[in-house]
Amino acid sequence: MTQETLKVTIDRGPDTAHVQTVFDVPAYTNQTVLDVVSWVQQNADPTLSYRYACRVGMCGSCAMMVNGVPRWTCRTHISKVLRGNAVTIAPLRNLPVIKDLAVDMDPFFDKWVAAEGVHHGALTRDDPIAPVDTSTAARAVADAGIECINCSVCYAACDTVTANDDYLGPAALQRAWTLLNDAKDDGRAAILDAVSDKGGCHNCHSIGSCTTYCPNDLDPMSAIAGLKRETAKSLFQRWR
Amino acid sequence: MLNLRLYMLQRVTALLMAPLVLGHLAVMIYAVQGGLSAGEILGRTQGSILWFAFYGTFAAAVAVHGAIGLRSIACEWVGLRGRALDAFMWLTGLSLFAMGARAVWAVTFA
Amino acid sequence: MRATGVTARAHPLWLAYILHRLSGLGLALFLPLHFWVLALAMTDPARLDGFLRLTEASAIKLAEFGLVFLLAVHMFGGLRLMALEWLPWTASQKTLAASAAAVSFLIATLFLLKAV
Numbered sequence: 001m002t003q004e005t006l007k008v009t010i011d012r013g014p015d016t017a018h019v020q021t022v023f024d025v026p027a028y029t030n031q032t033v034l035d036v037v038s039w040v041q042q043n044a045d046p047t048l049s050y051r052y053a054c055r056v057g058m059c060g061s062c063a064m065m066v067n068g069v070p071r072w073t074c075r076t077h078i079s080k081v082l083r084g085n086a087v088t089i090a091p092l093r094n095l096p097v098i099k100d101l102a103v104d105m106d107p108f109f110d111k112w113v114a115a116e117g118v119h120h121g122a123l124t125r126d127d128p129i130a131p132v133d134t135s136t137a138a139r140a141v142a143d144a145g146i147e148c149i150n151c152s153v154c155y156a157a158c159d160t161v162t163a164n165d166d167y168l169g170p171a172a173l174q175r176a177w178t179l180l181n182d183a184k185d186d187g188r189a190a191i192l193d194a195v196s197d198k199g200g201c202h203n204c205h206s207i208g209s210c211t212t213y214c215p216n217d218l219d220p221m222s223a224i225a226g227l228k229r230e231t232a233k234s235l236f237q238r239w240r
Numbered sequence: 241m242l243n244l245r246l247y248m249l250q251r252v253t254a255l256l257m258a259p260l261v262l263g264h265l266a267v268m269i270y271a272v273q274g275g276l277s278a279g280e281i282l283g284r285t286q287g288s289i290l291w292f293a294f295y296g297t298f299a300a301a302v303a304v305h306g307a308i309g310l311r312s313i314a315c316e317w318v319g320l321r322g323r324a325l326d327a328f329m330w331l332t333g334l335s336l337f338a339m340g341a342r343a344v345w346a347v348t349f350a
Numbered sequence: 351m352r353a354t355g356v357t358a359r360a361h362p363l364w365l366a367y368i369l370h371r372l373s374g375l376g377l378a379l380f381l382p383l384h385f386w387v388l389a390l391a392m393t394d395p396a397r398l399d400g401f402l403r404l405t406e407a408s409a410i411k412l413a414e415f416g417l418v419f420l421l422a423v424h425m426f427g428g429l430r431l432m433a434l435e436w437l438p439w440t441a442s443q444k445t446l447a448a449s450a451a452a453v454s455f456l457i458a459t460l461f462l463l464k465a466v
Contacts, residue, residue: 068357159359163316164241202247205312205371206434208363221363225435231244232251232436254428261425268418269461276402278395299385306378313375336378339385346392 060151117175120187145178299340307333
């Protein structure tokens with residue numbers, strides 16, 4: 001029996017004049033999209049650039065556009081995305097391409113910081129460790145949000161990010177919402193200010209691609225809605 | 241491109257207009273029966289403080305709401321930024337308001 | 351070379367978004383005409399009657415149906431959006447989006463039935 005092959009098209013850049021973009025890759029019964037990309041790099045074209053680390057869906061470094069949809073490639077089985085026996089793989093949308101499938105994640109993490117997605121501590125090492133009440137609704141929200149692995153799939157899925165480069169995007173805003181609900185974080189005023197700026201949560205049109213494509217089943221759209229409610233409430237409190 | 245203030249203005253005018261739109265839809269469905277005429281429309285609205293308040297509020301709210309909505313589109317689909325975007329929003333809003341106010345005045349007290 | 355387009359938009363909330371945006375744009379473009387025609391009541395009443403007689407034509411009736419649909423779909427789409435943002439719902443958004451469109455269509459159809 002002859003082994004089946006997959007027809008794999010890879011978007012390559014920035015210098016695309018003389019590089020191979022279509023590859024025949026042997027099919028295996030147990031094969032992820034990342035396995036396919038790795039096969040190409042190891043057996044067909046060692047100059048192919050791409051990024052991965054953990055291969056088990058924890059590090060958030062291997063996301064790519066697969067047939068036009070952003071996915072974590074290490075946890076996406078190739079059989080789920082094949083069209084016939086073909087698949088196209090491209091670098092993540094909304095981020096500058098460094099080479100081939102490796103994008104520059106700097107804008108993504110810069111916005112993470114711009115949304116005040118950093119820890120705002122209120123205690124010092126001399127204070128006793130603050131107890132965390134795990135039964136509150138706010139804690140449940142924070143517990144969900146901290147599962148984000150910064151893979152940028154939501155950022156790549158978002159049309160509002162594409163259209164407005166100031167927009168902080170779903171991941172950074174969800175981080176802000178997570179910290180706002182975290183009893184250990186003391187940055188409420190700073191966070192609400194950061195997400196009310198011109199690139200803030202109010203630019204979101206609730207298109208919901210972030211929530212649709214998040215590989216960890218998180219819900220950035222609802223997190224952003226939460227920020228809209230909290231900023232609106234704080235506005236009314238300021239008026240009173 | 242939208243800050244908290246513009247966002248709130250957009251939502252507040254939307255909430256204000258929701259019942260007005262329902263009223264407007266009802267009036268349209270009622271008025272269109274048997275054809276439209278200037279006499280019929282003016283007979284209903286002329287000299288009426290109530291219709292003036294109804295459509296006056298409507299026109300003012302839609303000027304604000306439309307200007308902010310078009311601002312989003314001008315930013316995201318046309319690429320306007322900064323002062324050009326602000327100028328576009330104000331121009332749109334003031335024009336809509338002027339034309340709306342003129343129309344409301346025309347069918348009530350002119 | 352670009353190997354793929356973006357297909358990440360193929361979900362109901364994206365459709366709700368684009369419907370809301372296009373209906374809003376359509377209404378904003380129609381408003382100046384609407385205001386101008388009504389202002390004729392003050393400046394040129396005979397011409398206003400001329401315009402209103404146009405509404406008897408079936409092509410214009412169809413355009414009016416379109417406008418009423420835009421208005422209704424934009425209002426229900428907007429209420430859906432505010433419910434989604436301000437009432438902390440997570441599920442049933444898609445159902446809401448769909449029923450918003452359905453109700454709009456119903457209202458527009460009612461208008462058409464009354465108008466003809």
